[in-house]
Amino acid sequence: NAGVMQNPRHLVRRRGQEARLRCSPMKGHSHVYWYRQLPEEGLKFMVYLQKENIIDESGMPKERFSAEFPKEGPSILRIQQVVRGDSAAYFCASSGQTNEKLFFGSGTQLSVL
């Protein structure tokens, strides 16, 4: 399966811990997008990355959240000192050079206790 792979599918953290969410884009894709989905709120854009570059992070909270997409390996969304309000489904999507159609992973459901 050469689709977008996200892991873990479910992540449980206690308040104050760190959460690391991983996303491997489709083969050949160099554009990665992270979205957060809360119930009844749709998908909210967080960050758009290309290899080794953050292109648009206008949707990222100013504190505790960071993202990277290194030259080798998956893209990582990192949330430090998690709070209950961070509980949500986090989706990663990738696209090819055209930046048109997005291919989504199955998401990571983060639960903060």
Next chain:
Amino acid sequence: AQSVTQLGSHVSVSEGALVLLRCNYSSSVPPYLFWYVQYPNQGLQLLLKYTSAATLVKGINGFEAEFKKSETSFHLTKPSAHMSDAAEYFCAVRDDTGGFKTIFGAGTRLFVKA
């Protein structure tokens, strides 16, 4: 900046009835518009996209959408609903003015009654 508004967070239809999910967009440039579908516990899948080639766009599973510039609308339709169409549907616009990110509407959950 581009944005999309989906009218109706929930829509319920009977099996075999017409499906109409509404989407209005705001864009200062000719838009790229999309409809995505999300089944429970899954990521989004592309249903169809508008890229200015034709105003009536046909997608997968019998869905289609019509781009109407005068109404700034891109409503999704299907002539006859099937139980398997029950899902959440998202209208989206690609923001070409600021970084090429895709902006999603809040979603419309479609219920199909037997």
